[in-house]
Amino acid sequence: MTSNPRREKKTTISDDLWREIIAEEQENFNRNLNHQQQPQVVVTYQRRTVDDAAPIKPSQKEGSSSSNSGRIASRVSFIVTNKNNNSQRVSWNRSLSTRGRTSIAVLAVAGGNEQQQRVPRKTKPPLPKGKLKQPPNFEKERAYFQEVDADELMEESPSPKKVAWVMGIQPDNAGLPPLCTRLEKWLHAKRHYLIASSTLSTILRSPEEQLQPIPFNNDGFDSSYMGKSEELRLRNISGSLSTQSMHTQSEKTHLDLERLEDKDFDDIESDIKKLSLASRPSSLASLANDAFMALLKECGQTAPSTLDTGNIVKIGEGTFGEAFIAGSAVCKIVPIDGELRVNGELQKRSMEVLEEVMLSLTLNRLRGSEAHFDNATTTFIQTKDIKVCQGRYDPVLLKAWDTWDTEHGSENDHPNSFPENQCYVVSILEHGGTDLESFVLLDFNEARSLLVQVTAALAVAETAFEFEHRDLHWGNILLSRKETAMLQFTLEGRTISIRTHGILISIIDFTLSRINTGNTILYLNLSSDPEIFEGPKGDKQSETYRKMREVTDDCWDGSFPRTNVLWLQYLVDILLLKKSFKRSGKDERDLRSLKKRLNSCNSAKEALSDSFFSDMLVDHPASGIV
Numbered sequence: 001m002t003s004n005p006r007r008e009k010k011t012t013i014s015d016d017l018w019r020e021i022i023a024e025e026q027e028n029f030n031r032n033l034n035h036q037q038q039p040q041v042v043v044t045y046q047r048r049t050v051d052d053a054a055p056i057k058p059s060q061k062e063g064s065s066s067s068n069s070g071r072i073a074s075r076v077s078f079i080v081t082n083k084n085n086n087s088q089r090v091s092w093n094r095s096l097s098t099r100g101r102t103s104i105a106v107l108a109v110a111g112g113n114e115q116q117q118r119v120p121r122k123t124k125p126p127l128p129k130g131k132l133k134q135p136p137n138f139e140k141e142r143a144y145f146q147e148v149d150a151d152e153l154m155e156e157s158p159s160p161k162k163v164a165w166v167m168g169i170q171p172d173n174a175g176l177p178p179l180c181t182r183l184e185k186w187l188h189a190k191r192h193y194l195i196a197s198s199t200l201s202t203i204l205r206s207p208e209e210q211l212q213p214i215p216f217n218n219d220g221f222d223s224s225y226m227g228k229s230e231e232l233r234l235r236n237i238s239g240s241l242s243t244q245s246m247h248t249q250s251e252k253t254h255l256d257l258e259r260l261e262d263k264d265f266d267d268i269e270s271d272i273k274k275l276s277l278a279s280r281p282s283s284l285a286s287l288a289n290d291a292f293m294a295l296l297k298e299c300g301q302t303a304p305s306t307l308d309t310g311n312i313v314k315i316g317e318g319t320f321g322e323a324f325i326a327g328s329a330v331c332k333i334v335p336i337d338g339e340l341r342v343n344g345e346l347q348k349r350s351m352e353v354l355e356e357v358m359l360s361l362t363l364n365r366l367r368g369s370e371a372h373f374d375n376a377t378t379t380f381i382q383t384k385d386i387k388v389c390q391g392r393y394d395p396v397l398l399k400a401w402d403t404w405d406t407e408h409g410s411e412n413d414h415p416n417s418f419p420e421n422q423c424y425v426v427s428i429l430e431h432g433g434t435d436l437e438s439f440v441l442l443d444f445n446e447a448r449s450l451l452v453q454v455t456a457a458l459a460v461a462e463t464a465f466e467f468e469h470r471d472l473h474w475g476n477i478l479l480s481r482k483e484t485a486m487l488q489f490t491l492e493g494r495t496i497s498i499r500t501h502g503i504l505i506s507i508i509d510f511t512l513s514r515i516n517t518g519n520t521i522l523y524l525n526l527s528s529d530p531e532i533f534e535g536p537k538g539d540k541q542s543e544t545y546r547k548m549r550e551v552t553d554d555c556w557d558g559s560f561p562r563t564n565v566l567w568l569q570y571l572v573d574i575l576l577l578k579k580s581f582k583r584s585g586k587d588e589r590d591l592r593s594l595k596k597r598l599n600s601c602n603s604a605k606e607a608l609s610d611s612f613f614s615d616m617l618v619d620h621p622a623s624g625i626v
């Protein structure tokens with residue numbers, strides 16, 4: 001790194017950032033472990049019918065007006081047509097631009113309708129890599145489905161009755177990491193604000209009122225609103241000229257926020273309400289600004305850093321994210337809050353990112369020692385750090401992007417067109433390896449190990465947080481080879497060791513996921529974007545979205561762990577159809593039988609009891625269970 005002349009010229013902010021990222025990984029990990037030692041959240045809940053649960057059901061068909069009215073009319077689906085390069089993603093699955101993750105506060109149970117339709121988020125089911133793509137040919141799949149699925153359609157377990165989880169409120173959230181707690185309070189405060197001011201629904205119904213870009217140069221950022229995050233120990237990396245000038249300006253323009261300084265976060269909720277209602281115009285632009293400032297605060301920053309980098313290599317890409325590796329960490333860079341369309345899509349907003357952070361950090365809580373927790377797994381990718389950056393892509397980053405493009409053929413827009421004031425969220429993630437699409441499985445044991453690890457991880461998260469991934473396609477499962485022979489999970493206090501056969505799995509990308517953090521339910525309302533269900537017939541991924549819709553009956557806020565099983569069945573199909581590895585006819589029959597038996601499973605936890613996995617699981621002697 002230091003021998004790179006370009007690198008030596010660039011002093012500073014980012015050099016420090018990357019060095020710190022690498023040096024502090026272990027410390028962050030230890031810190032996470034400490035957080036795991038906090039008491040487990042106890043969520044009590046009862047199951048009620050949809051009718052009973054009406055106050056917290058934004059997506060019921062009979063109540064679809066609430067869902068529809070929550071859509072942001074100005075963010076419409078579209079298909080990219082302005083690309084000459086046909087290697088770029090232009091497909092049904094790029095048009096998921098009217099979706100928005102929705103949070104439901106548990107206070108809804110107490111009578112208030114604490115829900116909010118959020119700005120849309122999209123996702124990218126993967127397409128084949130490479131510039132010279134062949135048109136899709138589903139003949140093989142069609143034949144396969146005719147053979148395997150004919151009876152399956154009849155055997156398919158009926159969709160669960162439409163239900164909603166109604167959670168009993170646990171007054172203390174001691175089990176939540178501090179950052180989660182603060183984020184939830186912030187989001188909760190925003191919901192109060194939105195409902196009290198009655199502005200959001202109005203805004204959302206007004207196509208002419210569009211999300212505004214963060215006014216970096218005119219409006220500035222409020223320094224007093226920002227603070228330090230103890231949870232992630234993020235660095236304050238302010239220092240660029242633009243940052244300093246913004247800082248100064250913000251002190252002048254947002255003195256009303258100074259009273260927030262040094263306050264405990266407990267007080268921020270009411271301050272935000274006052275701020276939002278009295279000190280700022282009630283507009284989505286100010287909401288975006290508040291969200292951006294809150295995001296900075298939680299990242300321990302007073303202003304965005306720059307996107308300078310050292311020795312860095314691009315390793316993957318999604319619709320939103322460009323993934324690079326620096327040291328042993330992966331940095332996913334996602335542009336936010338700008339007006340420039342990226343890869344044909346509207347950029348994510350700070351609010352969306354805040355909630356995604358919350359979801360990821362909730363999953364981080366599963367990475368504890370089994371000695372302290374009833375449910376633990378390390379299979380969900382660890383979020384180590386999060387930063388907000390601003391500026392153009394650094395030349396080193398652009399070079400890394402070009403190199404990857406040459407070797408793999410990028411489907412994304414070239415990142416050299418971002419304006420100077422473009423902001424990004426940079427997530428520092430554990431390196432999870434290579435995605436299943438590219439990974440070469442050697443034999444049946446490795447395939448079985450993949451399946452059992454995914455199933456066990458889903459079972460653990462399902463049990464701890466009613467987690468459903470809802471988008472577990474082969475781009476979102478990462479594999480790496482390790483010498484570790486056994487991997488431990490804890491499920492309802494029972495420690496289970498799993499034979500790895502030399503591979504370790506990491507699950508990524510929680511864009512569509514649904515989780516119950518204990519205080520809030522986060523989910524993405526897919527009913528507001530029907531196009532996700534319009535993928536080609538015979539494409540297993542597209543079929544899985546459609547099956548999820550049947551299972552959920554388009555009520556995406558509800559808990560339907562059966563969706564996890566649908567993705568397990570998808571994975572079995574992928575292994576049989578798309579992956580080549582050493583296997584016998586019996587191995588294939590075993591996989592097909594597993595897929596059929598999964599029809600009768602309503603959760604990953606149930607699936608884990610299937611005989612297919614039995615010789616991969618070893619109960620820990622300390623659990624007392626044979």
Ligand SMILES: Nc1ncnc2c1ncn2[C@@H]1O[C@H](COP(=O)(O)OP(=O)(O)OP(=O)(O)O)[C@@H](O)[C@H]1O
Nearest residue numbers: 123124316317318319320321323330429431432509
């Ligand atoms: N932690 C990680 N370790 C290794 N590779 C990663 C990691 N995170 C992301 N990647 C790579 O980057 C790619 C894109 O990441 P990801 O799916 O999170 O982006 P995205 O923009 O959210 O995608 P989507 O289009 O599915 O929404 C992945 O398929 C993978 O190849």
